[in-house]
Amino acid sequence: MDIVVENLTVQYGKKVVLRNLSVTFKEGETTVVMGPSGCGKTTLINALLGLVHTTGGRITGVPSRAACVFQEDRLCEDISASENVRIVLRHRSEYSLVEPALTAVGLGDSLGKIARELSGGMRRRVAIIRAVLAESGVVVMDEPLKGLDEATRDRVVDYIREKTKGKTLIVITHDEREANLFGADVLRLAQVLQSDTDTV
Amino acid sequence: MRFLRRVEKPAAILIALLSWQAAAMILSRPLLLVSPVDVFVTLLRLVAQGDFWFSVGFSFVRIGAGFTIALVAGVLLAALAARFRLAEVLLWPYMAFVKATPVASFIILCLIFLSASELSVFISFLMVLPLVYTNVLTGIRTTDRKLIEMAHVFHMRPSRRLLHLYMPAVKPFLMSAASLAAGLSWKAGIAAEVIGIPEGSIGERLYEAKVFISTPDLFAWTFVIIAVSITFEKILVFLLRRLYQSGRRT
Numbered sequence: 006m007d008i009v010v011e012n013l014t015v016q017y018g019k020k021v022v023l024r025n026l027s028v029t030f031k032e033g034e035t036t037v038v039m040g041p042s043g044c045g046k047t048t049l050i051n052a053l054l055g056l057v058h059t060t061g062g063r064i065t066g067v068p069s070r071a072a073c074v075f076q077e078d079r080l081c082e083d084i085s086a087s088e089n090v091r092i093v094l095r096h097r098s099e100y101s102l103v104e105p106a107l108t109a110v111g112l113g114d115s116l117g118k119i120a121r122e123l124s125g126g127m128r129r130r131v132a133i134i135r136a137v138l139a140e141s142g143v144v145v146m147d148e149p150l151k152g153l154d155e156a157t158r159d160r161v162v163d164y165i166r167e168k169t170k171g172k173t174l175i176v177i178t179h180d181e182r183e184a185n186l187f188g189a190d191v192l193r194l195a196q197v198l199q200s201d202t203d204t205v
Numbered sequence: 206m207r208f209l210r211r212v213e214k215p216a217a218i219l220i221a222l223l224s225w226q227a228a229a230m231i232l233s234r235p236l237l238l239v240s241p242v243d244v245f246v247t248l249l250r251l252v253a254q255g256d257f258w259f260s261v262g263f264s265f266v267r268i269g270a271g272f273t274i275a276l277v278a279g280v281l282l283a284a285l286a287a288r289f290r291l292a293e294v295l296l297w298p299y300m301a302f303v304k305a306t307p308v309a310s311f312i313i314l315c316l317i318f319l320s321a322s323e324l325s326v327f328i329s330f331l332m333v334l335p336l337v338y339t340n341v342l343t344g345i346r347t348t349d350r351k352l353i354e355m356a357h358v359f360h361m362r363p364s365r366r367l368l369h370l371y372m373p374a375v376k377p378f379l380m381s382a383a384s385l386a387a388g389l390s391w392k393a394g395i396a397a398e399v400i401g402i403p404e405g406s407i408g409e410r411l412y413e414a415k416v417f418i419s420t421p422d423l424f425a426w427t428f429v430i431i432a433v434s435i436t437f438e439k440i441l442v443f444l445l446r447r448l449y450q451s452g453r454r455t
Contacts, residue, residue: 054358071358079355081369092369093359139359 007032008053008143008173012062015048022048025062028192030143032066035166035174037184040194046177047076049194050145053175068142068173072135076147078128080120086131087116093139106134106168110161125152133161143173150183162186239420247421248428256405261433264325264407268394269437271329275390276383278330279337286338287345300335308332312397321401325408328397329390336386337379344378345371368452380445387441391434407433 008030015023023045030036040046051057053064054071072093080089090103107116110130115123123131129152136144149165150158165174166187178184184191222241229240251257286293308328315327348371356366398408407430414422 056354056358070360073355073358075351075355077351079351081352081373083373084369088369092365093361095360135359 006066006068008064008066010049010053010062010064013049013052013059013064014061015045015052015057016060021060023052026194027062030173030175032173033171035169035176035187035189037187037189037191038175038177038194039179039181039184039191042179044194046179046194047147050147050175050177053143053145070139070141072137072139072141072144074129074132074136074144074146074149076151078132080123080128080131082121083119085117085119086112086123086127089120089131090135090138093135095140099138102138103134106138106164107131109164110134111157126154126157129153130157130161133165137165137168141172143175144169145175145177147177148179149176150178150180150186158183159186236418236420239424243421244424244428247425251422251425251429257429259405260407260410261429263403263405264394264398265433265437267322267325267406268329268390271326271394272333272387272390272437272441274326275330275333275386276337279334279382280341280379282334283338283341283345286342293342296338300338303331304335308393308396309400312400315397316401321398321403322406324401324403325394325397325406329394332389332393333386336389337382340378340382341375344375347378348374372449372452376449380442383441383445384438387438388434391430391437395430 010026010028010030013023013026014021026045026049038046038049048057050073052059053067054073055067081092084092086107087103090107091100094100094103104113104116107113107130110133112127112130112134115127118127120128120131129149133146133149136146146165150161153161174189176184176187176189225241229235229238229243232238235243282292282296286296311331312324312328315324319327352370353366355361356370395408395411398406399412400408402409402412407426411423411426411430413419414426
């Protein structure tokens, strides 16, 4: 089922962050959302995830289970990299997927490291693996490649593309090169704000 | 530097004891100020008696029971108040009343409907409950909202939320409350025993020391209370740390 956003308006106090935004995210496809800082990219995904109160419009088709790489890593600081992934998994049988997944993005030596001891790039990768392995109908990633070097970035993007095949994936970035890495349709949020409707 | 740090507290205690001994010698009236040596001798005599251990056990069990019930109730009520605002509002007058009322008023009031031996359990409970409740509630409220959102998005199980989100946030508040409340429960519990005079309690022994104007006994029992209270606090902190460690391994 496509995720359909119709005339979405989000307001923080008197400040309108999104006004009458209409967009469709096609089921099973990847969409990269681009736009300058402050144009409402993060607000859009927060609205999709039901984390902000919308002032107007409606969103339909969001699967009951979603996964997300937030702008901040949002890891539990006192537990290990593997545990941070395991705690979002539904079944014990999925635990065996954690080690190979973390190893695939270069964290094989840091599986048991406590989150607060991990570097920024390592934390980011843990957050990505957590979102990829969690059972979900849609995966939303807000600046997922932030803090990763070029070689790691390519490796991580390949991993994300492979593992999210068939899932609806929404990636937010403001970097044109990062957007190209995903080789997906690009939704430019500033344009959406200017026009009334856009469909990806 | 490290050596100095290690010896500074024992040195301070030694200086205090020497000052006390000097003051007792200068005053030379053991009824008013007994010397630390006399207190130590009295303490040795008490420890050798079977009654001593019975009294310590009697008070320890009752004050410990009151403390434990309050700790559990305080944590549960704080969780309830954090979840339902109505519960917080309804609990507020009770907590405010208990916090503001002098312990002596409670002791006298409770003696009307409680037996002397139950009194220290209830008084210890009353003194600890608001402290644990308030601190744990504050701890729950400091839980990172962004982590709560993350748990919501990922449909994280309630048991995992409790273990990995709320328990780490509450930990410093719970440890500090438990540590503070341990001392408070002993002070209030012994006060209740001194007024209620349950047979075989530390409070009764203190009361007897007062009645018979036995200053060395009074000082010796006071030291016993301090020692038992500190031991109780150390055991408690140890157990809470173990609880957290076992939680992390789960």
